[in-house]
Amino acid sequence: MRLVREEQMGHRVPESAVGALCAELFAPLPRSDQRRKGELYVRGLLSAGGRKSIRNIAACVGDRAAEQSLHHFISSSTWDWGLVREALALRLERSLRPRAWVAQSVVIPKAGQHTVGVERRFVPSLGQVVNSQQVFGIWAANDELSAPVNWRLMLSGQDVREAADGHEELVSGRAGAGLPVTPLECVAGAALEAQSWVGGRPRPVVMDLPDSEPAAVARRFEAARLPFLASVHGSTRVLPAASALPGSGRAAAAVPVLPGHDSRELSADQLLRMLRTLRRPVTWTDPGTMAVRTSLVAAVPVRLPGTRRPLLLLGEWTGPGVRPQQCWITDLSTVPWGGLLRLAKLTQRVGRDFAGISTQVGMVDFEGRSFEGWHRHTTLASGAHAVQALSGVQRRTAARTLPGARTASARVGAPALAGVCAAQPEARPA
Known part of the structure; x- marks a missing residue:
């Protein structure tokens, strides 16, 4: 079986797994060239060494002439990343059967001011003010695995004006991004959209928003009709x-x-x-x-x-x-x-998977002024994360079924809140 070249990952991804997931993710795109370039980009994210720039991706997939074409596909094309994220959410719903949406805030240091969303902000973990982006991801998660399905990028000042210029649909959020101005709105909007994609019983949103008033969090999620922790x-x-x-x-x-x-x-x-x-x-x-x-x-x-x-x-x-x-x-x-x-x-599950998978497939590597380009790159990196994560689950599951293999105590695919509401009986105060 041919394998996608893998230098940084914990395991190698079968090429058939990449093709199968990409066929599902890009099926909603109306043009065959967009579907083809989407798969090419995901393969490059999984295979390119070092920073996942468009140049490195084009070189890795064996076609340097594709660099300009891929640059246009990410930064200037018309394909709707919201459709791809919805397809990804539905695939993870079937394969992962998540217990919760987990909101993750990520601060991405950047050199200079030339990347969309970059501004000087204080980063507590570094103890200093740095040029950085602040992004918020909504992850589908269970005890063994997590994968991102939706994203928001904090914008202010000139970035908001540039992103909104001529794109009223971005302001309204119809294209799946919107222009939120607070961390709470980033998380609530992204979680509400993700829930609308999968439907069914609302899934709890687990979050840590230290700069948001708890009362404001409670009111916002009550209005969204989403349970929260x-x-x-x-x-x-x-x-x-x-x-x-x-x-x-x-x-x-x-x-x-x-x-x-x-x-x-x-x-x-x-x-x-x-x-x-x-x-x-x-x-x-x-x-x-x-x-x-x-x-x-x-x-x-x-x-x-x-x-x-x-x-x-x-x-x-x-x-x-x-x-x-x-x-x-x-x-x-x-x-x-x-x-x-x-x-x-x-x-903690999300933090580990972000460090172990997302950063390796280029989630934080986008450089450029295009707001839409950032969303498209991040969407495709989320797809690459899913390929890597789900193929790892299949590999571990196969190992468990070998003769003499120890049965796992945790089962991937616990339904939403099953295993939470159906946990072992626990003492409560009278």
Whole structure:
């Protein structure tokens, strides 16, 4: 069997797998030359060494004369990337059967100011201000695998004016991008669009938006009619349900009231510390090592100041301290605590797959001023990611079926929220 040349990947991708997925992804494109160039580009992303520039891709597929043609295909052509993303989402729906949409924020350092979306911004992980893009991906994810299906690029100033010039459909989002101006709108818009592609029961959106007010997140996803689970700071102010506090009111009375706040408000940390006797052990699988780990969790009904919608505050303890290591707010109030924690841990699955697959197929390599070009390149890189990831699943599945192979404890393809809502019975507070 012929194989796509592979230098950086963890395994080699059968050429037949590339052809089969590309035939499905590009079937909605009306022109045969667009379908052919789309497949050529995906093959180049999978095979080219180093940075996945159009020049390197053209050289890798054996046709340097194709460089100008591929450049036009990415930056100036008329094909609708939204159709390809929809086809990708539907394929992953069948092959992956995801449990959640996971929102991932990525800051991509860039040299100079010549790439669309680049501006100077502070990057906490680097501790400095750098020229960079900020992009948001929506990933279909289960415990064993994740793949991106939709993207948004943060724009401001001149980039917004250039992208919108003569393209009213981009402003309205009809072409599958829109011009969002906040991280919350990036994530909500991309998740809502992804859900519209696959239909069916709304899938929870798992996210970490540290610069967005939790109340604004709750209101936006209520309006979108999408369930959510969002990481929040321990300092987030919450209003516990009257029945949530321990029997004695002395602990609550000892909490200082901040000026301008409701006397019933507590920080998430304060409330969870008061309820730490309710903690229960929950197991989850580390996506890096596939080792089973155990955390202590507790959850309590709350409201966010300025909202009326009942929510659940979830805390996780990974050490002996009284303070939770992480907190989340969710409207999935009927899901067992263990199921909620395992949903939250899908962000680690996405982070690992982004580093191990997406960056290797050129997801962060686009250079150029074209807003549409960035979306087309990112769409094709998402297709290349899917080829690589799904062929890896097939390879592991085949290995498991060999005589004497150990049966996997985690099954790829758990239905949305199955395994979450149907997790092992777990203790709850009375």
